[in-house]
Amino acid sequence: MMKLWTDFLRGLWKENPTFRLLIGMCPTLAVTTSAANGLAMGLATSFVLICSSTIVSLVKSVIPKKVRIPSYTIIIATFVTIADLVLAANMPEMHKVLGLFIPLIVVNCLILGRAEAYANKAPVHYAIADAVGMGLGFTWALTLLGGVREVLGMGSLFGHALFGANFTPWVIAILPPGAFITLGIMVGGMNQLTAYLDQRKKTSTRRTVSGSSVAQ
Amino acid sequence: MKELVLLFFGSAIVNNFVLARFLGICPFLGVSKEVNTALGMGMATTFVLTMSGAAAWLVQHFILDAFNLPFLQYVAFILIIASLVQLVEMFLQKTSPALYKALGIFLPLITTNCAILGLALLVVLKGYNLLETIVFSLGAGAGFTLAMLMMAGIRSQLQFADVPKPLQGSGIALLIAGLMSMAFMGFSGLIAM
Numbered sequence: 001m002m003k004l005w006t007d008f009l010r011g012l013w014k015e016n017p018t019f020r021l022l023i024g025m026c027p028t029l030a031v032t033t034s035a036a037n038g039l040a041m042g043l044a045t046s047f048v049l050i051c052s053s054t055i056v057s058l059v060k061s062v063i064p065k066k067v068r069i070p071s072y073t074i075i076i077a078t079f080v081t082i083a084d085l086v087l088a089a090n091m092p093e094m095h096k097v098l099g100l101f102i103p104l105i106v107v108n109c110l111i112l113g114r115a116e117a118y119a120n121k122a123p124v125h126y127a128i129a130d131a132v133g134m135g136l137g138f139t140w141a142l143t144l145l146g147g148v149r150e151v152l153g154m155g156s157l158f159g160h161a162l163f164g165a166n167f168t169p170w171v172i173a174i175l176p177p178g179a180f181i182t183l184g185i186m187v188g189g190m191n192q193l194t195a196y197l198d199q200r201k202k203t204s205t206r207r208t209v210s211g212s213s214v215a216q
Numbered sequence: 217m218k219e220l221v222l223l224f225f226g227s228a229i230v231n232n233f234v235l236a237r238f239l240g241i242c243p244f245l246g247v248s249k250e251v252n253t254a255l256g257m258g259m260a261t262t263f264v265l266t267m268s269g270a271a272a273w274l275v276q277h278f279i280l281d282a283f284n285l286p287f288l289q290y291v292a293f294i295l296i297i298a299s300l301v302q303l304v305e306m307f308l309q310k311t312s313p314a315l316y317k318a319l320g321i322f323l324p325l326i327t328t329n330c331a332i333l334g335l336a337l338l339v340v341l342k343g344y345n346l347l348e349t350i351v352f353s354l355g356a357g358a359g360f361t362l363a364m365l366m367m368a369g370i371r372s373q374l375q376f377a378d379v380p381k382p383l384q385g386s387g388i389a390l391l392i393a394g395l396m397s398m399a400f401m402g403f404s405g406l407i408a409m
Contacts, residue, residue, distance in 0.1 A: 022245065081288075081290050103290050106290055176238070184394060189382070
């Protein structure tokens, strides 16, 4: 149970695919022009990631080692086709906005990376916990990035205007350079935050250790 | 002829694959620490891009369209790319060991480069003919190589710069890419695509 929980949490913060590992960068940068787009992309990727990790973990003993990468790729491509057709049928507008980047989920290194690094070694429930964590980690990162760019570039969040008519949108934030710069600053901020948290943890444990030794 | 030249520069510079279309970001950030490796990666990618662009065009027109199988497009294309990369690897190993040695380590990485699958899907979407597809692919490869080389050049100078600690590594690379992308925006609208 404990291991299930750590497998799940790993993707959310400590090995967050976007801010920590910087994988799956193409969709991250390309579609996050608004919070809703980021959320939709994150959920579509999570769906493919969870399904393919499950299947890879189930069939891992059947696939010969030499052809594992092509086999995983085909499993992933199948689920991407499903996601693509479902999105096209139910959310045609979102399908149009995400466009080319839905088929490109096939080559998102995050999905193949988890299949190769984790799902083909772990039992199926651990693989699912890991995939759900990584998928949610990817989704929150994309939604946050999309939200920041939408607020700066259009003055709205999830389509709701936040500021009055006097607000001049900072259009560069939703253009390609804005994607790189916003993500760069956010990665820097995350590193700073982690360093600060580590520092605080270290000093607080030191304090308790010295405190207990005094008590003795 | 004039259209083909415009198509080449359009895909290389105006709509640069890396900086304007966000395709191939992973190698752009990952393999751009030295100029020589960046050049090798760029050349290997251009090679595979052109071959797979043409192959995808042929498969789309003579198999998928002919037998009305559009839903197999993603599976078919990714298979073409993966097997083509393998084929190129074996071919180079036999015929030109020197080139194989130079490109060798990059070839397996190319399968998961989104620029390759992205280009294959784009040429179908835009309805190019075979010649246009090849020119477009060459332009895309040239643009990718250009962006990789510029990034590697800047990053090798960066070793002497005093970068704030949280931004070291990927943070500063993303900021540089942002500035480069801003510079490339100056070309936008030059050629209508």
